[in-house]
Amino acid sequence: MRHTLLLAILLGLTLPALAQNRSGQGDVREIYDANCAGCHGDDLAGGSGSSLIDDVWLNGSRDDQIAHAIRVGVVDMGMPGWQDTLSDEQIRALVIFIREMKAKSESGALEKRLQGNIVNAAGHRYRLEEVGEGDSMLWSIAFLPDGSRLVTQRDGVLWHFEDGKRSAVEGTPEVWQHGQGGLLEVAPHPDYAENGWVYLSYSENTGAMENDKDAGMTTVVRGRIETGLWVDQERLFRSDGEHHTSSGAHFGSRFVFDGGYLFFSIGDRGRKERSQDLDRPSGKILRIHDDGRVPADNPFVGVAGALPEIWSYGHRNPQGMDRDPATGLMWESEHGPRGGDEINVVERGKNYGWPVITHGMNYNGTPITDETHREGMEQPKLHWTPSIAVAGIDFYEGDAFPGWKGKLLAGGMASEELHLLTVSDGSVTKDVVVLKGRGRIRDVASGPDGFIYLLLNDGSPRTGRIVRMVPAD
Ligand code: HEC
Incomplete structure (x- = not known):
């Protein structure tokens, strides 16, 4: 200087x-x-x-x-x-x-307040129980109707945890392990008990190249699990090679099922200007029928050059999605750059602004823009500046923590925080940290037993644990 x-x-x-x-x-x-x-x-x-x-x-x-x-x-x-x-x-x-x-x-004081075997936060007392672990980084957790759990490990393993034992499902698709890519989201179909479908998203290299380097993109499939084997696979979404990039960044992706449709997210794949391009799938929330067909009433069907699967655009890297059981609104969390992590309500055809507007700046501390608002672009319902490095979100639907019912849980990786958001009429009215300093939270899920399940990743190389919050009283 x-x-x-x-x-x-x-x-x-x-x-x-x-x-x-x-x-x-x-x-x-x-x-x-x-x-x-x-x-x-x-x-x-x-x-x-x-x-x-x-x-x-x-x-x-x-x-x-x-x-x-x-x-x-x-x-x-x-x-x-x-x-x-x-x-x-x-x-x-x-x-x-x-x-x-x-x-x-303030971070140190907050972390200190939330330490100990029994934690008192937002009107409830809880303790943490470890209920499983991975061999490397864990990404997504979902529950089957029998209470057993499916968990993705980013390097390509789909785990089934049942009665305290874990087994790897054999024959799941080969993933492109590259940067943030790998085996990502897992979710059973809402009618799984009748149809047995399990949905997966993952990063895939189909032979595409960008600037002489291997390139990849997010793909969505469904299949069934029969006696530990992945069978009946159907590919529901894959994009053309011209949309694949060599970047290891921003694959998305999360799922929401709603009324026979599957909504899923793809990040900007490290090419931020593409989030605004309607002829590209990156930086978008997409909507298909649960069997992969493109709905005729999607907002950009019939618009010249636009991909018909697009539901909303201008997203950076959506890492959490859930539907509010009370209102039906679809909530989403997405990574900002340095600052400007967002919680959005995703609506048909809307533009969420990245990279034209943002509440963040570049990771190296240089500005991106001073524009945080613009006509025709949606504002987040909440933004975290500094970033918490948002990950999975889930509405709490259990009875174990009655005061938290109907609120939105949002995990943070860098901050190692679990936020409890009070939402009403499509806005966030309160944001309380209920857990901090226990590991990087990649996913959070309200379990069928009422307990709150977290995927925590720690160490180097990062290794995942499944931890649940149970009432201490
Ligand atoms: C010469 C001393 C001086 C320098 C240099 C200076 N400030 Fe200030 N700043 C002050 C004083 C004095 C005040 C007003 C009185 C107060 O709030 O105590 C103030 C007020 C502010 C406020 C408003 C605070 C409030 O309570 O509303 C902000 C924001 C601020 N400064 C930011 C900056 C930033 C950013 C820089 C560098 C680009 C900077 N200041 C450089 C002296 C300085």
């Missing part, structure tokens, strides 16, 4: 010019250190300027109000305005950074 400054002075650059210069690649921490730390402190806890992490906001607590204070300053209090020095995108990145630092300062 000092060297750059010295160099800049030697080169005769003015300070504002230096800051503008840095805007292309400047990390938000460097921007803060260079311009703000002198008055607000290295840790943002205050100096001659006030603390930015104490939740006291004299000029308004909303993101846009904080951005405004930075832009125009609080001149009569000694806070200069930064609009001539920093771009709107950089100021937006500073707001995200301030939110991150505040969450960080």
Whole structure:
């Protein structure tokens, strides 16, 4: 930093010019250190300027109000305005950074409060019970009508846990193990007891290449399990090779069954602009009949160039989906970049904005855009900035924790948090962390026994455990 400054002075650059210069690649921490730390402190806890992490906001607590204070300053209090020095995108990145630092300062206390063998949270006391483990990373959990559990292991194993024993289902499709790809979602058909169908999503390489590298995409199949064997497989969705990418990022994917339809998600596959392209399946929620046929009333059927399976678009990486049993609304969680993890209500034909609008910034602390809103693009019902690294979501439908019934459980990987969201009329009215610091939560499911099941992944290489929350009283 000092060297750059010295160099800049030697080169005769003015300070504002230096800051503008840095805007292309400047990390938000460097921007803060260079311009703000002198008055607000290295840790943002205050100096001659006030603390930015104490939740006291004299000029308004909303993101846009904080951005405004930075832009125009609080001149009569000694806070200069930064609009001539920093771009709107950089100021937006500073707001995200301030939110991150505040969450960080509180994270330790929250984790401490939720430790111990018996945890008291949101009106209930629970303890954790370990009920199974994988050989490597676990991804998705689902229940069969007999109470036994199907669990995907990302490297390609479908486990069946029954009466305390586990067995691998033989003959499931070969997966393309690449980055975040592998064997992903598993769910039985709602009428499984009659038809025996089990649905899987996974990343697949069908021989496609991108820039001379192997490329892959998310595929959806269904099959049946008979005496430990995967049989009767039918492929329900696979996209053309031109949509496959060599990226290891953002395959999605989750399922929701509703009224004979299967909704499923695919992430942007590391090519963010494709989320806005209606001729591509990435960055979308798609809707097909449960046997794979394309519904004639999908929103983009008959639109030239558009893929008829698309239900909604502008998604980044949807990692959780569930239908609210009370209202029928479809809720979704998706990964933002650094900041801007979202909880959305997914509606027919709508555009969720990625990457045109976002509440986050790039992972390296450089801005993506200062635009968080735009006409014609949906706002999340809730966004986490900083990101919790959202994963599976599930409405709690059991009786073991009566006060939580009908609320939405949302897991976080990086934050190792389980959030309990109160939703009403399609909005989130409360967000409480009920579990923290027990491992990266990849999936959460309300079990038929009323207990809450979590897939936790820890260690290096990451290895999964199945843990359930049971009432402590
Ligand atoms: C010369 C000292 C100084 C510098 C440099 C400075 N600030 Fe401030 N800042 C202040 C003072 C003084 C206030 C207003 C009084 C207060 O809130 O204590 C303030 C207020 C603010 C507020 C509004 C706080 C509220 O309660 O509403 C924000 C946000 C803020 N500063 C952010 C920044 C950021 C970001 C930077 C760097 C780009 C920065 N400041 C640089 C001194 C400074």
